[in-house]
Amino acid sequence: MTLLRVPPPLPRVVDLQRTYDAIVVGSGAAGGMAAHVLTSHGLDVLLLEAGKQVDTTAELKSLEWPYDHPRRGDMPYTSHALRGAEYALRKPPYAPKDSPWKTVQSYVQGWSGSDYSKNILVDEKEHPYTGTNYAWVRARVLGGKTNIWGRLALRLSDYDFKGKSHDGWGEDWPISYADIEPYYDKVDLYLGISGHPEGLAHLPDSKFQRATRLNAAEVMLRQSMAKSGKVLTPYRAGVTTDGLKHNKFRSRCFGRGACNRRAGGCDIHAAFDSPTGLIYPALETGHLIVRTGSIAREITVDPATGKARGVAFVDAATGTTMEARARVVVVGASTLESARLLLNSKSAAHPNGIGNSSGHVGHNFCEHVMGPGVDGFVKDLVGKPRTLDDGRPGGFYVPRFRNLKDKQKDYLRGYGFEGSAGTGMFPNASRAPGFGAAYKKSVREYEGATIGMGGFGEVLSRYENAVSIDPEVKDRWGIPVLRFDFKFGENEKKMAADMANTAKEIFEEAGIEVVDHDRHILTEGWSIHELGTARMGNDPKTSVLTQHQQSHDVKNLFVVDGSSHVSASCQNPTWTIMALAWRSCDYLADELRKGNL
C-alpha cells in the first residue's frame, strides 16, 4: 500500500450551530480512541483539540544525523528545559511570566533531540500550575503525548484490577481482566504491538507482531534472571513491526536508530500515535470533524435537565469563548486536564464541578514512582567488535515479581524495570574518567558493554493525593489552573528502596559490574503516568465514573482517559487507556441508539 506522508487537511470552518452526536475533548490515546470508535458506529463526532495539528512526519526528522543540524539537535538556546533540581528545589509555577527565557519547557526537553519535539510540548510560561512539586509534562497538539510517548505497551491483570481483594488496599476496579481482554485484543490488532509471549498471569500476553531481539548483554541478563524465576522480555512496544494493512498512514518498523532520541517520536509512525493510528483513519469515515486551537474551558449544562449540553471553549486564534453542542460529551483531555475541566465546570446543578457529587474528582491521584536503577558493564563484551544494538523501539522489560504469591514485609504492590544494553548513537562519555588517548579508548571499548535499567513502581491510590483548582492563578487563556497536593508516601519510599537494592542484586548475580547505582526518587510526575483523578467504581459515593467511564451523576458525560483508573498498577497505562475507551465507547454508542442517554 502506498503510504500517505502528508497529514490530511482539517476543516477551516467548523459548524457550531448544529448539535453533534458527541463532542470529544482531547485527541491523545483516549480522545483519539473515542473518535475512532464512535465514528465507526456512524456517530457524528466533533473532536476539540487545544493545540495545533503538527505535521510530525516533517517535524521529527528521525533520520537526521546530529551533525546535519545547526545545534546538533538542540532546541534554540533561548529556550530552557526545566532541570531535575528546579523541580526538586523550587515550587510551581516553575516558569514565571517574567522569566528571561523565551520559552520554558518540561524536563523531557533537556535530553538530546529537543529541537524535534519543541513544537509538541507546551510552553510552561503559558500553562502554569501551583502547589506541591510536580514535574508535569504536557503536549498540546493533535495526538497529545502519543506523539512522543515511550511506546511501552503493557496489559494489566487481575493482580491490578482486583488489587484490594489481593492485599486490602484501595478499591477493586469495577471490571476484571475478562471484561477488558477482548478490547486489549482489538487494540493490539488495530494498532499493532511488538513483543514475545511469556505466559505470565500478572502480565498477560498481547496479540503480538514480530518481537524485537535482545543483544548479547540482554540475553546474558535474561538467562541469569531466569534462575530465580524473574523474566526479562523484549520491550513490548506499541509499534507495528509487521505493518498494518488497514492503515495507510503508518509504516512498519524498519529498525532505524533514532528511537532512542528523546523526547521520542516516530516519523514513519510505526510507533503508535493517535493522529495516524486513530484520527486520520476516523476522518475517512466522514463522521469526524476536528477543531484544533479549541481550549475547553467548561462543560456546559442544560439547566432544565442538569445534563451536559456541550463544551465551552476558547478559540486560540481569537481568544473568544464559543460553545459547541452535542448529545454526549466525552472527555479525554488527560488525567489532570480532565479533572481540571470537570472541576472548572460549576453550575447550579453541579456546584462542586460536573460529575463531582462524590467529591472524588481530583482525588485518588496516583502514578508511578521512578528513579532507582543501575548501570553497569558486561566485562566479556568490553572491546568486542561493534554491533547494531539500538535499531529497535526499546530494549527490555522486567515484569513485576513482588507481592504476587509472596508478601513483602514493608510495602504493598510492585514494580517493573525498563532497560537496554549496548551502543546507542552517542556513548555515555561522561562516565569514563580522565582525558586523552586512554579516555577515548575507554569510551570506545566500554560502550558496547553497557547495560542499564530503572524501575517503575505503583504509587498507591490515596484520597489525600489530589489536584484542585487554584483560586487565583489562571493560564494564558484565563482558565483557572490546577493546584497540586501530591506527595509520595512511605509505601513508595520503601518500594523504591527495594527497587534500588534488587536492581543491584540482579546485576551482580549476572556478573555485571555496577558502575552507577541510583537510589534516589525523582520528583513526583517524572513517569508521565498520572492516573486516577476521576476513578471508576460501583459506588457513586466513592467514585466518579461507572465501569463504562460514564459519570454517575450525568448520564451523557463520559471520561475515557487515565483519570478513570482505580489504581496505577506498575504497568505503563497507555494500552489500558485505549482498551477501556474502546469498551466504553461501544457501550456509549449502544446506549445512545437505545435512547438511554
Place this chain on the structure above:
Amino acid sequence: MTVTRRDALKLAAVAAATPLLPRGVAEAAETAAAAAGRFFSAPEMALLDELVELIIPADAHSGGARAAGVAAYIDGRLAQYDPAIPILKADRERWKAGLATVDALARETSGKTFRESSTAEQTALLERIAKPLTEAEIPTEEPEERRQPAAEKPETVGQRFFVELKSWTARGYYTSKVGIHDEMEYKGNRAILEFSGTDVATLPPVRPPQD
C-alpha cells in the same frame, strides 16, 4: 601589522582576562590568526582547539576532536547564546574565564602560557584540573543562576572548567561525523529488514515460581 605567534599568545592572555578589550588590542588579536571564532578571539580559539584535542586526541583508530571541529562547535554554540539571558551570559563569561585560568595556571607553574608549554607540562596541568571536585566544590544545583559557590582558588576554577570543557568536547565529538562513524563505528540509523540480536523464541522459556 605583523604579529608573531608569541605576540598572539600574549594577546590571548590579555583577551582571556579582559572581556572588554581596548579596540586596538581586539583588532590585533583578530589579525593574529585567521581562525577567530564567532565568539572566541583567535588566540582563545587556538587554545580551545589545543585543549579539546588533548581531551580526545587523534589516534590510530580515528581522528580526534580537532578533526571533528569541536572547537568550532563550542564556539558556535556560545556565539548563539543570547547575553540578555543571565544564565547564558554567565556561561559565556565562564568559558572566557576558564580559558584564561588555564593559561594563568600554566604561567604559575612553568612561566609559560599553556600553548607554549611542553606536551608533558600541558598533560600535567590537565591532570591537575581533571581531579574530581570535592563535594563542597561542585556547583550547587540552585537553579536560578546555576550559582557557583563563592570562589575561588584558580585550581578550583580550573577543575570546574574542566568538567564543562570535557562534557562539551565529548558532546561535540561524539555527535560529529568523525565521532559517530569513524570512532564509534555506529551501525544504526538505517533501514534494516530484521532486528539484530537474538530471537527470544530460540531461548528457553522462563518459569516464574509465582505462577
